[in-house]
Amino acid sequence: MNTNRNEVAELPPYRALVVVDVRNFSGEKGRDHEWITKQIPVILEQALIRCGLGELWQKVCFGGSTGDGYFLGLESKYLPFLLNPFLPALQAELEYQNRVSPDRDRQHLRMRVSVTVGPMTDSGENGISEGSGVARIEAHRMVDDASVRDMLTRSNDTTCVAAIVSSRAYEDAVVSGYAADDPDLYVPVDVAVKTHRGTGYLRVPKPSGDLLSRGFTSPEPPEAGGPGDVKSAEGTGPGSPSRTVEQHFEKSTVGIGAVQGNVGKAITGDNLTVHTGSGDQFNAPLGDGVNVIGTNRGRIRHQINKGGDAGDGR
Known part of the structure; x- marks a missing residue:
């Protein structure tokens, strides 16, 4: 591969990427942080096993911990499966883990998830620079966007998973029909985090609370000059x-x-x-x-x- 930045270079392989982030990790007791960090990949693997995709854990191209979350890179052909059935399976696995947890004082584990696809570096050695690329940045920006955070804020503990899917992943896997998931289950939102701007699609496998009564879109602030303004x-x-x-x-x-x-x-x-x-x-x-x-x-x-x-x- 040509490394001279002034000349044409090969495009890195396309990879599907999942990034998860535990809600309110900083609100957990300090003594629980290590346990939660270690538990996150266990939950992800168990979710794959739960939906019959356990073998994908052995096919991960690159992955690692982010402290309060985790990321997984897979060949792009597996993208549809990361939307359906993985997202509903992750919801079910978190429900199970929260139900059997011996620590009743610990808050329920709830996760934000972003899914994207695009060219990312992958040498096959899972090195420190693996997964580099614009699509990787997009995934980490989306999981921090206010729109997906709002999904867990306006729902109760019944909702354990709130996902946001990149426009490319939505078009390639959902609109195309490969994910066998109804496009009407996804709600488009504008994403604006730091310098990143784009469109994401919200997907919540099990809505609850305000999401059921008002939908995925946050209530608009009152118009200027209206009552109470x-x-x-x-x-x-x-x-x-x-x-x-x-x-x-x-x-x-x-x-x-x-x-x-x-x-x-x-x-x-x-x-x-x-x-x-x-x-x-x-x-x-x-x-x-x-x-x-x-x-x-x-x-x-x-x-x-x-x-x-x-x-x-x-």
Whole structure:
């Protein structure tokens, strides 16, 4: 192979790659880290055996521990099997391991998984540089993406596996039909981790919790200006000028708890309006230099001053 970077070189062989990462590894007790690290490859091998693919463990081209995870490189022809039946088998194996674990204080093992395919170096000796290539970087970036992390955050312990599959792997193994897996089981997402940008496909063998009620896509944040949204100007640091915040509320009934001092008559109306006669309404500070300085058509206006009182609100 030509090693001169200024000349044409041979393309490395295509390899299918699986990367797994244990959720919340840092949240485990320090004394359990070694045990979990050693247990990860055991679980992967048992998952392959569980789905009748035990011989693939002996055909691994390269692999190794990442501390809180593991990676496996195989010939690309095995890519479909790494999606189906391996992912459901890994879910079943983790369920079993969590059920028989003697340490009831330890949190359930749950894994994020990424699967990709592409040219990666492979000399057959499983050296330290084996598996190098853009596809390898893609796999490690995808397993850290917020979209697949969110799958385990919004589900309960029933969901032990959340996978994300590269666009190339999805097209080559799923859309083509080789994985015998329905494409509708995969949900496309944008992946953005560090400098990597791309498209991934989420696959969760056993959804639970919020994934069942709301689906794989995270709920969108409320639109600006909607109910409950707080609009504010910039400048909140020390010495910044005061600013006014308008907070919008849904129509509701306003009640008055305790009143001190001679305030006269207070009449509440629709849309949270409060009628106290002429002039502005003054309340005690709400905290952090926030005072109510008046009401107008269902909006409560606050005066915010950093490092001082709200003043007279004029």
